[in-house]
Amino acid sequence: SFHMTGDGRRKSCWYEEEIAQNLRWCFALNSILHTGATQYQDIALLDTKPFGKALVIDGKLQSAEVDEFIYHESLVHPALLHHENPKAIFIMGGGEGSTAREILRHRTVENVVMCDIDEQVVDFCKSYLVANKEAFFDSRLHLIINDARAELEKREDHFDVIIGDLADPIEGGPCYKLYTKSFYESTLKPRLNKGGIFVTQAGPAGVFSHTEVFSCIYNTLRQVFKYVIPYSAHIPSYADTWGWVMASDSPFMADAEELDGRIRQRVQGENRYFDGKTFISASTLSKAVRKSLDEETQVYTEGAAKFIYGHGMLVN
Amino acid sequence: SFHMTGDGRRKSCWYEEEIAQNLRWCFALNSILHTGATQYQDIALLDTKPFGKALVIDGKLQSAEVDEFIYHESLVHPALLHHENPKAIFIMGGGEGSTAREILRHRTVENVVMCDIDEQVVDFCKSYLVANKEAFFDSRLHLIINDARAELEKREDHFDVIIGDLADPIEGGPCYKLYTKSFYESTLKPRLNKGGIFVTQAGPAGVFSHTEVFSCIYNTLRQVFKYVIPYSAHIPSYADTWGWVMASDSPFMADAEELDGRIRQRVQGENRYFDGKTFISASTLSKAVRKSLDEETQVYTEGAAKFIYGHGMLVN
Amino acid sequence: SFHMTGDGRRKSCWYEEEIAQNLRWCFALNSILHTGATQYQDIALLDTKPFGKALVIDGKLQSAEVDEFIYHESLVHPALLHHENPKAIFIMGGGEGSTAREILRHRTVENVVMCDIDEQVVDFCKSYLVANKEAFFDSRLHLIINDARAELEKREDHFDVIIGDLADPIEGGPCYKLYTKSFYESTLKPRLNKGGIFVTQAGPAGVFSHTEVFSCIYNTLRQVFKYVIPYSAHIPSYADTWGWVMASDSPFMADAEELDGRIRQRVQGENRYFDGKTFISASTLSKAVRKSLDEETQVYTEGAAKFIYGHGMLVN
Amino acid sequence: SFHMTGDGRRKSCWYEEEIAQNLRWCFALNSILHTGATQYQDIALLDTKPFGKALVIDGKLQSAEVDEFIYHESLVHPALLHHENPKAIFIMGGGEGSTAREILRHRTVENVVMCDIDEQVVDFCKSYLVANKEAFFDSRLHLIINDARAELEKREDHFDVIIGDLADPIEGGPCYKLYTKSFYESTLKPRLNKGGIFVTQAGPAGVFSHTEVFSCIYNTLRQVFKYVIPYSAHIPSYADTWGWVMASDSPFMADAEELDGRIRQRVQGENRYFDGKTFISASTLSKAVRKSLDEETQVYTEGAAKFIYGHGMLVN
Known part of the structure; x- marks a missing residue:
């Protein structure tokens, strides 16, 4: 018929x-x-x-496939390039393998710990994402299947850069507790070496959408670290501008020229999206977003989350 | 990420x-x-x-998969069951194989010629449509890759039932010329045995959609055959009621009971949709459709089609 | 821009x-x-x-607008035309006004009670549905804002035809209790005159969709009435065939010709969809649906519904 | 029902x-x-x-409504603020009124000519877009219904800033001829005062979409003007980053601080999106877009367009 x-x-x-x-x-x-x-x-x-x-x-x-390079170059390179000599890296999440792939392009890197809770997602990506094949088999990569918080709590080694490649901090969601002030203070920061940098994906960062989680992640981190840089980039397949926040107790000193020099020295292959000028643009927020971040007062805390869920106010 | x-x-x-x-x-x-x-x-x-x-x-x-039985039982069984002893069947189109499958369930049938223009569609369906596997390998089925009109013009044998399982008669479309009065008169009807029956799918037959092609196929066939029965059934996956028209120069004599008796005698396996009462319902059109079919005046002719396409008026 | x-x-x-x-x-x-x-x-x-x-x-x-006539002619005319002399009619629901409009076309009708729970829907339809304006202002129409069950329980008058124009009997839904065996037996049937007929819309009635509620409404009614006729029609805007069930303790005697005669005598204006033959077609179900209705065993009862909702087994 | x-x-x-x-x-x-x-x-x-x-x-x-401010602040303020003292402004298109509204916020502005071809669009927007009501009735605004090219060809006065708020340069589209090198050279540039600035919307400017028209508008303008600045911003409702190109034969001298100072002096009300830092970010393109713009070789010419449409090669 x-x-x-x-x-x-x-x-x-x-x-x-x-x-x-x-x-x-x-x-x-x-x-x-x-x-x-x-x-x-x-x-x-x-x-x-x-x-x-x-x-x-x-x-x-x-x-x-066509634009994940924007997300992953933006997540990885600013932190690694601002660090003087990043050797040991810890990824919270990142099971897709693209974050590891970008990290492993840095010649300074000696050890990457990727800690994802879902072994089957890691296996799925290892099998099907051709672009990350090589990274998954790099001898510097150490894959651990565990909750990133539990893993960081039990470890005693230190890292130059810790990267958060996790789902957004939705109240009640699986990753909320990996974005709280107390987690950053008590669990994550103690695992950074001196001069160490933390960077996290930070959700949508559009003129309106940045109020969902971006401004609050930024504000939480500035309670914990001395120097905090929020930055963003438009990702076509997300239909939105995306945000990241980079934080450290050491100042971020590299200007655009210095970043470009470090890329030439340290990074194998050529970036498609990220260079010094890209970072200037990405880290210079528009008036609308800048103002709103400055004025943000909410901080992610374990108690706050519980309170919002109606179980009454708990002592932090 | x-x-x-x-x-x-x-x-x-x-x-x-x-x-x-x-x-x-x-x-x-x-x-x-x-x-x-x-x-x-x-x-x-x-x-x-x-x-x-x-x-x-x-x-x-x-x-x-779940409802093609409605279409194919409705296309095949009314004609074959109204015929006294259908042995030789010709299918115009039908490359999917489901029409052949329903025909081959009739014990009287000795020879089925399926004439489809697109060999690759036939191969595709032979490979992937599991329900029709057996039919494709039935020794009574003779597959011919050709234009159905060219095939009928060149053949000299006759058929008890000819079945039109073709695309709708869209002006300028590939199948228009297989729905015209002159095709029916000069090419198709001469290939029917005495007592032979022609049946064709006839497009949407809903309360509104029957005016697209159903009423005109009906009206064209009643210019050519003495006895013409339009009938219809709702097919869920089409989101519409569908129509068929059955035509012959011999009267259609079987009532519901007779049809049910012939099903028991002649048809292997059990029908899911079609029986005598189903045909009473299907061939008793609602007032709205019946009136509109009675009043239809358009006839599909080669000249009419050419005129519509702006190549000037041709003598029929 | x-x-x-x-x-x-x-x-x-x-x-x-x-x-x-x-x-x-x-x-x-x-x-x-x-x-x-x-x-x-x-x-x-x-x-x-x-x-x-x-x-x-x-x-x-x-x-x-373009096809509500199929639904409303099918809901109203079979019952009113099978009745010898319908004078008093009760509509459960029907706030749209179209059911009343079709009833009021019958010259025999003297009194129509339309009982809808939602006054604002009635007002909305009265304001905006031009085709029903006249019906809303017919002096034979008596609008009551009440739950149809409560209204029927408290009334003491009797009706020749009761029409159910309500939402489907979804468990936990607002209308479930107006489709149960006990409601039909104890509340509705006592309000019918001798020879009275009940008809209800009965949800989707397609080859697959009839198992949602149609077969069960049919089976519930045949527990309560001696004569029960299920029938259906394809409604284009619903993308499905729709069902109705008509029930009485008196036999349905009119054939197609008799129905056509009564239409000529009793109904003002001309039907677009319904006539005697339409009813033959509509009430002759296909093999697939007929078989499934015959084999239906579920009955809508208050207990059953409660059980399904997990409040424990209740005595019926 | x-x-x-x-x-x-x-x-x-x-x-x-x-x-x-x-x-x-x-x-x-x-x-x-x-x-x-x-x-x-x-x-x-x-x-x-x-x-x-x-x-x-x-x-x-x-x-x-919620984000047109991003587009219109970005279209208007960079050019007007980089100009020393913008008094006379010409808008090609702009019938919506929002571009005029932003221009009229500048205290230096004495005369705005808005030239749109579609009077009915202008009337529609004047009636329905509340945010632009005041602008439409500002005595400094002079509305002309004409093709912008014909208007500029016949005028003899000069402007400090000319703003292109037109549909994209689609080959064969209504606005293509308002983006060609010859139009810019022979018609538009002669209507600019010394120190005058031209700015135009320049289509999508995302990491991939900038190749549609943005890079070519940029490349065409750099054939005609000494100083050309492309810039972009993500507009949520467009699901893309948008581009503008600003051009002049005088250098663009204002830095972020200077722009902020001029905003305070010259602009009534407060910008929501645009300030000095926003412009730094917007005019610092990412590596991917910057590289692609640098390498663009296509220029919009009348001949090229005609050739593409298959009417043969014409002498420019």
Whole structure:
């Protein structure tokens, strides 16, 4: 039974994400490459027309082949390049492997600990994300399957850079407790070497969306560290500008020229997105966002979260 | 980079069809099983949540696993059961194999000629449509790759039932010329044995949609045959009621009881949709459709089609 | 700022309904005419391209201008025409006014009681649904704002026909208790005159969808009435075949010809959808649905519903 | 007929834009406030849930209430603030009124000529865009209904700043000829006073989308002017970063501090998005975009456009 009447070029398979309750973002699909479910989450690898292969977890786009370099170069290089000599790196999360891949491009790096809770996601990405294959098999990479907080609490070694590549701090969500003031103070900071830098992805950072978590992560970190730099970049497949926050008790001294020099010296291969000028632009926020970050008063605390969930006020 | 915030149960991959310019019909997808392009058309096999595996050609749903039995039982059984002893059957189109499958369930049938123009569609369906595997390998089935009109013009044998399983008669479309009065009179009817029956799929037959092609196919056939029966059935995956028209120069004599008796005698396995009462219902059209069919005046002719396409008025 | 690059004819505003979790039905919109919220529900009147003005309640299409006649003629005329002389009619629900409009076309009718719980919906429809204006102001119509069950329990008068124009019997939904065996037996049936007929809308009746509520409403009614007729019709704007069930303790005697005669005698204006043959077709179900209705064993009871909701097993 | 089963909070009316053939962007709608058609284009004012009131022309979002300030502050203030004393301003297009509104906030401005071809769009915006009401009635604003090129060709007066607020330079589109090298050289530049500045919206400027027109507008302008500054900003409702290019034969001398000083002196009311630091960030492009702009070789010429459309090669 063939009832052909249409225009063969019409796109008929779509990936659809509700970015917010009132906002949808839809990509035409070539195919659904793999789907699966882990102990913690649903996972899929899609082949999309506008953004290439896309990793989707629990119905949310994680990273797309054509522009994940923006996210991962922005997450990794500012911190590693501002550090004088980064050798030991700890990744909280990062199971996709792209964060490790960017870190391992730094010639100074001797040891990368990647601590993700979901072994099956790591296996899925190891199998299917071709761009990260080499990184997964780099002898400097040490993969640990554990909760990042538990892992940092029990370890006694120190790191030059710790990188947070985790889900946003949604109240009641799995990662909230990895964004609190007490976690930063009592667990994370003690694991940094002198001169050490912490950087974390920090959620959407658009003119409106930065109030969801970006401003609050920024404000929490400035309670804990002396020097804190928020920065952002537009990521096409996210349909938004994304944010990161970098923090240290040592000042960030490198200017654009110095960053470019360090890239030439330390980083193998060529960056596509990040260089000195890119960082100037990314770390100079617009008036609208700058003002709102300056005025943020909320701090992520364990007690606050509990309070919001209606179990009454607890002593911090 | 894992930004999980969502509800894992949300459906995020969709098949979408514009049934009309203003009307869309969308199925959640499990996966895109196969895609390909033939010389004539694009083809895909999708695994949909609401309707199972679905064959899509040029962006239009052809048949869905869970309800194709409604279409194919309705296309095949009324004609074969009204015939006294159907032995030789000709299918125009039908490359999917489901029409052949239903025909081959009739014990009287000795020879089925299936004439489809697109060898690659036939191969695709032979490979992937499990329900039709057996039919494709039945020794009574003779597959011919040719234009059905050219094939009927050159053949000299006769058939008890000829079945039209073709795309709708869109002006300028590939199948228009297989629905014209002159084709029926000069090419098709001469290939029917005495007592022979022609049946064709006849497009949407809903309270409004029957005016697209159903009423005109009906009216064209009643210019050519003495006895013409239009009938219809709602097919969930099409989001519409579908129509067929059955025509002969011999009267259709079987009532519901007689049809049920013939099913018991002649048909292997059990029908899911079609029986005598189903045919009473299907061939008794509602007032709205009946009136509109009675009043239809348009006839498909070669000249009419050419005129519409602006190449000037031709003598019929 | 004008960034025109597109095709002006593209449809860009859409109404979208999730018919099922995996199935969507979308209409291009001309405009959103009115929106509002009542004590019980959200309500909107949309101007859609494919189906004209459409009444939407709580995100579900209730009736569309171009094809509501199929639903309302099918709900009203079979029962009124099978009755010998219907004078007094009771509508449970029906606040839209279309059911009353069809009833009031019957010359025999002297008194129509329309009992809807939501005064604001009635007022909304009275204001905006032009086709029902006249009916709302007919002196034979008596509007009562009350729960239909409470109203029937307290009344002492009797009716020739009672019509159920209510939401589907979803467990825990507002109308479930108006579809139970005990309601029919103890409350509704005592309010019918001798020879009286009850008819109710009965939810989707497609080849698959009839198992949601149609078969169970049918089976519940055949526990209570001697003669029960299920029937159905495809309604384009619902993207499904719809069902109704008609029940009485007196036999339904009129054949197609008799129905047509009564239409000529009793009904003002001309039906668009319903006549004798339409009823033959509508009440002759396909093999698939017929078999499934015959085999249905579930009965709607108050206890059953409560049990399902986990409040423990109650004595029926 | 009330078939309520759903969740009243589901969003059911949507605005949908195909940003690219494979990419859709959808906003839930509160209502469709106004629709109309002018001699040139279709126009609509929608009330969207995520972005407030939105002006849509020919199915493309033009500007949304909640974030049009980003576009219009970015279009207007950099050029006016870099100019020593901007008094006379010419707007090509701008019928929406928002560009005029931002210009009129500058105390130095004495005369604004707004030249739009579509009187009905101007009237529509004057009636419905409340935020621009005051600007439309400012005595310094002179509205002319004409093609901007024809207008500039016939005028003999000069301007301090000329602003291009036009549709993108699509080959064969209505505005292509307002982006060509010859137009800039022969028509536009002669109408600038000494020290005059030209600025134009320059289409999408994302990491990938900047190759559509942004890089080519930039490259065309650097053939014509000595000093050319491309800059960009992410606009949430466009789901992309947007670009502008500013050009002059005099150098751009103001740094961030100087810009902030001029804002305090010259601009009434407070900017929401633009200040000195915002401009540093906006005009410092990322490595990916910067490299691609540097390497752009295409120039918009009249001949090139004609050639592309297959009318043969013409002498420029």
